[in-house]
Amino acid sequence: MTDAPAFGFDTLAIHAGARPDPATGARQTPIYQTTAYVFRDADHAAALFNLQEVGYIYSRLTNPTVAVLQERIATLEGGVGAVCCSSGHAAQIMALFPLMAPGRNVVVSTRLYGGSITQFSQTIKRFGWSAKFVDFEDMAAVAAAIDDDTRAVFCESVANPGGYVTDLPAAAKVASDAGLPLIVDNTSATPYLCNPIAHGATLVVHSMTKYLTGNGTVTGGVVVDSGTFDWSASDKFPSLSQPEPAYHGLKFHETFGPLAFTFHGIAIGLRDLGMTLNPQAAHYTLMGIETLSLRMERHCQNAQTIAEWLEKDDRIEKVTYAGLASSPYHARAKALFPKGTGGLFTVALKGGYDACVKLVGNLELFSHVANLGDTRSLIIHPASTTHRQLTEAQQVAAGAGPNVVRISIGIENAADLIRDLDQALPR
Template sequence: MTDRLPGFNTLAIHAGAAPDKSTGARATPIYQTASFVFDDVDHAASLFGLQAFGNIYSRITNPTNAVLEERIAALEGGTAAVAVASGHAAEFLTMNALMQPGDEFIAADKLYGGSINQFNHAYRNFGWNVVWAKTDDPSSFERAITPRTKAIFCESIANPGGVITDIAALSAIAKRHNIPLVVDNTMATPYLIRPFEHGADIVVHSATKFLGGHGNSIGGLVVDGGTFNWAGDNRYPALSQPRPEYAGMVLSENFGNFAFAIAIRVLGLRDLGPALAPFNAFLILNGIETLPLRMQRHCDNALAIATHLSGHAAVDWVSYPGLESDPYHALARRYAPLGSGAVFTVGLKGGYAAGVKLVSNLQLFSHLANIGDTRSLVIHPASTTHRQLTDPQKISAGAGPEVVRLSIGLEDPADLIEDLDAALSA
């Protein structure tokens, strides 16, 4: 092939993968092993000292996982990636590399409820403090910056409401203050939005969702954009200061534009251990091969369903940026011209009680706590995913009492509309 970068569809199938050299297997094998044999003592020493790349123990690296890492790095346009046990693990290891006790990070207020809970409560055990800013008001992020601020965090498309974040505006603020911008790209996937192209420095994923796409495996990914200069920045000692466990090595000096990914691997996975099982990596890899086809069908179906519900007598409002009437439609056209994703919310006129009844009456939609499946899914966030939040926090996150979240699958849209109409009128 020429030096031209392959297209997205080709990368989704081929990036990181090749026929197995020893067996000729075309599909990526599942290397279901805990550890790997060294060539000799010197080889082992070089691996443990980070003088050579290779496999030591599947908690740190695994050949199946490595294909997944190379593939998502290629699709996102990053320099390197690390596969981990879940989306929460991806967020946790990212903050572990950036934060020290007493530090702060600024987070957009429109986020997945599990992330809000993690930031508000679990992170306090490590002395990491979240400061909330208004997703719709980029200036609120700048006003929240202090000398202890170590990162800005947002979702490209916010869960549950499908809100589009102005990544470029947040990036401009982050760059003015020399702070890395971390973007959770789970809802969009790189098929719809590539955050690095809009100024992000780090991308995280719950690969459980649209990347895997079939609701059969848990996984997470951290992607290094290679855009942030860690060298000499004493605010980030994990990357800029000598590491005593590696004979004084400075990761930013040794590994350059993929130093952050190395830090996630050798300071995070090595010591904290949320490793991705190779079998899960295999399943997610197979899902990514059809990502472009699935995401386009997800988006087309979602637009059809959102359009129908926006005119339904039992529905007060629909939050989906694909609708021309939606306040985020202009941002959707700018950032996600191929589609606005598959997840959106509706507000029911009957409030909390109507939301509970709807999820109970649907037949084709599955009532469960997930998104990004081939099957259509439904949940009432106020009573489930956002239950731990206060009422003001629920409303701020787009999960008020009347809200129902839909994750539109790949079924025939006419069948989904029939199921919704029957449940709404029951």
């Protein structure tokens, strides 16, 4: 699939990166369940270890099944390369790893998944990094938060769980004006609904666990490299622009050009952090991506129908779905996500915290789980689960206050889901 622009999304979702197995002719990508790979000779081994030749050494670094997945996602996102890893959280660390150093900071949106807020506000401190949280609805404040130690700007395309739609072109301009990469978590939208790179993003991350896999079977993450950022334009990114001691002074950007970040992610990130995606998980995700467009169409259709029904129910205080005309982000969503705004939104109940707990307990079709993006409809009360580590003020800022439930609409019959919600909502 070398002429990617000649093919449509649905075709690429099935074929990109995949070829019949040369040894057996197997049409589906095999699961290469192997740790290591035999070298042709000593010179071949040396060339691989010196990054002079692309190939397979050890499955912590590269694996043929994972390589197909990396190429497929990079193609769908419009990037030049991708690095798969063990989870969405691993992908966020992998994205920051080549950019950061002790004393450096990242400017991040206040409207993020609760686990990401915890990772940025607490965990990255152990690396000597820090995060500045800013409301991305105020781009002047985002620009003002950037200082000489800032190394990246981070946001979600559609925020989990609150449904906030980030003005990606505006965020990209702020980052570009400061000479910084914009990293966008595109998990909730998927490349079917949104291509952040087309709107100026430098890197895109996903929790592949969610919509990309779509069947609730495995965890996985990916970092997609746009290949457009000039890592040598300043001295801010020495890991990519300066000599790398572990490879005899090789300069990643000078040597690999647009693929510098991708090669660094494999040769340094996976080598040393070891957050590797296993080939079986890659296989499940590849199969999931084959039906991504079909699933996302149904997710969006169902979500629109159910959000409209909920908004009219007198037991509901507010529905945050950006597909609703009442959403303050409706026009932005139409511009950035013309195919729909996904299957995830929150619902604020008039009965508060107690009503949320009763709703979750009364549902029959909806599953109460800490996940989203499944074919099955899912629900969770963030304030008591995914966002419970946050203060109430942080919960509210993230769109996950005590009176809010997060709903991930599946691909079941919408009428059945409405009946389940109707009987479960406290009267």
